[in-house]
Structure formats: C-alpha cells, structure tokens
Amino acid sequence: MKIVEEKVLSYLDSKRDEIIDFLGKLVRIPSVVGEELEAQKFMYNVFRDMGLEVEMWEPDVDVLRRHPAFFETTSFKKYGYRNRPNVIGRFRGEGGGNSLFLCGHIDVVSPEPINAWSYPPWSGIVVDGKMYGRGAADQKGGIASMTYALKSILDLGIKLKGNVLIGTTIEEEDGGIGGALAVVLKGYRADAAILTEPGGSRIGVASAGVLYFRVKVMGRTAHASRAHLGVNAIEKACTVYRALMELNRERQKRIRYEYAENEAPHMKGRATTINVGVIKGGDWPSTVAGWTELECRIGWPPGESISDVKREVETTIMEASKEDSWLRDHPPKIEWFGWSAEPSEQDVNHPIVKLVKGTAEEVLGERVVFAGGSAGLDTRHFILYGGIPAITFGPEGENTHGIDEYVNLDSVIKTSKVLALTLLRWCGVT
Secondary structure (H helix, E strand, O other), rough: OHHHHHHHHHHHOOOOHHHHHHHHHHHHOEEEOOOOOOHHHHHHHHHHHHOEEEEEEEEOHHHOOOOOOOOHHHHHHHHHOOOOOEEEEEEEOOOOOOOOOEEEEOOOOOOEEEEEEEEOOOOOOOOEEEEEOOHHHHHHHHHHHHHHHHHHHOOOOOOOOOEEEEEEHHHHHHHHHHHHHHHHHHOOOOOEEEOOOOOOOOOOEEEEEEEEEEEEOOOOOHHHHHHHHHOOHHHHHHHHHHHHHHHHHHHHHHHHOOHHHHOHHOOOOOOOEEEEEEEEEEEEEEOOEEEEEEEEEEEEEOOOHHHHHHHHHHHHHHHHHOHHHHHHHHHOEEEEEEEOOOOOEEEOOOOHHHHHHHHHHHHHHHHHHHHHHOOOOOOHHHHHHHOOOOOEEEOOEEEEOOOOOEEEHHHHHHHHHHHHHHHHHHOOEO
C-alpha cells in the first residue's frame, strides 16, 4: 500500500502545473449563483474524459417542494431551475470497500464591486503562489483538488474496492435546495461524503442553522410641514432594531460553540449572530414615513431548532413593541422568508472524520482542528436528509465573498494529496 500511495503523491506533484491550469480555466468561467450552466458543461466534459459514468440533470422542483426542508431560494425565484444542472460522476469499484462521495459547489457569489479588485475577478491570475478570482477559494480550488485526487488514481490504473461519486452542485450559496438537497433526493448515496469547502487545516464538522426574516413597521403619513400629526415608521422601527441588537448581544454571551470559535480568533463569542442587512422605508422626503421594513438574518450553531429560534425572535420583537404606545396598538408584522435551514453536526468519532484528520495532519505536517457551525453548508443535506456522514475539507484561501478572493496553490495540491490518500485508505485497493 505504501508504494501505491507514494506513486499517487508523486503523480500529483508532477501534475502541479496541469492542476493549476485546470483551476484557472474553471475560475475564468463565471458561474454566479443562478448562472451555473457553462461551468457545469465544463465539469461534465472533465468527468466524461476521466472515464466516469456521468449524469447531468436539472432539479425537479415538484419533488423538492414535497420535502420539509424546501424553501424558495432567491436564485430559484429569479431563474427557476431550467439550465441549472447538477453533474455527478460515478466510478464503480471492484467490490468489498467503503464508498465515498466527493462534492463541490460550482456556484459563486457576485464579484461586485469589480472596480475594487486588484485583479479582474474572472482572470484566475497567479501572483506569489496565489490564484485570484471569484470562486478561486469558494469553491473551485476544492473542485480542482478533488478532481485530481480521483484522476490520479484512475490514471495510474489503481483499482479501488469501493465506489466513488464525484459531483458539482448548484446554488450552495443560496441554500443548496436545487443542489445538494436535490442530489440526496435523487437517491445518490455513499458511506461518507467530503465537501471541499475552503478550510486549510480545519475540518468542518458542523453547519449553522440559518433563517431570514422581515419585520414591517407601520406608521401614519403626514406632510413634512405637519410631521407632528404623523407617526414616523422609521423612528418606530428603531425600537425593533435596538431590541434585535440587544437580543444579539445576549445570545452571544449565552451561546458558545467550540467548533465555530475554532474557525478564527475573532469568532470567540460570535457563534451566533443577528444581522439587519436591509432597511427600506418611506416614499418621499416631504412625507412622514408610513412604513419601514427590516430584512434580517439570524444564524446559530447546533443546539437550537428553527422553532426555538423563531419563538425567541418573535417574543423579543413583541415584548419591545409593548413598551411603545404606538407599536403596542400597531404591532410589527413578522415574515419568515428565504433561507430556512436546520443546523447539523457530524460526530467527530466517525471513522471518516478520524481518517481525514490523521491523513491531513500527515500531509500538511501540522495539527488539524475541527471547526464549523457559523455558516449554513450543504453538509446538512447529506447528514439530515441523506443519512450520509459528511464533513468539509478543502484548500486554504482568503477573502471569500469579498474583494481579491484567492486560494493558496500549494494548499490546492496538498488538499488533493489528502483526498487521494483518503480514497485509497477508505475505499481500499485490490
């Protein structure tokens, strides 16, 4: 086995330039969530050329709607699921080994404002060992790593005992309903799954619960010259805002979660957050604002359910409204919309977790820690709805969702080595 592993590691070293070139091509294909088709065509051809059985299919919204985890994502409302396929490649092993699912999301967030970037976001330019571009880290670097991990084994003619699935999915950035959930509901199964989200020396073992909600506050309009006759909804909405921020501070003191706080030093005491991301109100500068809307996100680690969190948010808003004479008689309206995800956690004592941790420490030459629980991830679909143990492990990168996103290219190669060795050790070799 050691000789086989050494051959795989040598192969990946020899293919460094090819792997970087592959990643550059993928980064140069824009695949903002909702517009994933061209990148998925590219991945279909890559998997086909590797000799895999490949399926490319669009999500069935009727099937998805029947599932309790379904919600209408922002991109679904804008684009639907036509011309937004998932791509799954299948390698059939010799039999008698564990199966593994390697998965990455092809969609990326918008690169705007483009003018703020030091390098064009669709360039895939390499500077000082880093590739810059939207999606370079999140998550196309991981896709490159997993693709070449399997390709190394196939090209060397190594026969695995277990089956391997490898796939690229859509709309993870928007909730993964048409992506990972659709994959699970279509019946794809494996003994374990690794999703190649960026992380470097961190293994993701938890996904956050996430909810979006909208609070609408009504006032009473009047001409600005007679503002004393009106009730300004913007002013009244400040009562709701302050109550939510106080709830956020109280929750952050009360709720601690080791894996979320492991993600970075600045995450200490920040395992849960309430963010007021959009405020809209009023119609005209000369009119007292008759309405205001706040659109918010709350995220939290495993330990609370959606119903628990909804109850606490609604109670907080209603209790604060009772302290204001206007809001007491005209209570705010609360609407839950968009993201609606239960949290999930993977048992760190599962064999796949132990194997990846040990293999990663061997290849990286450093301690690997468990992290997660601050953001919603596709792992929840595999764990909660597919019964598939799932973790994230991918290359090191920075500025995901931000300006000048990049991935460390040495880390892309090392991640590919970790995944290749994991395939050999988990699936077994004949």
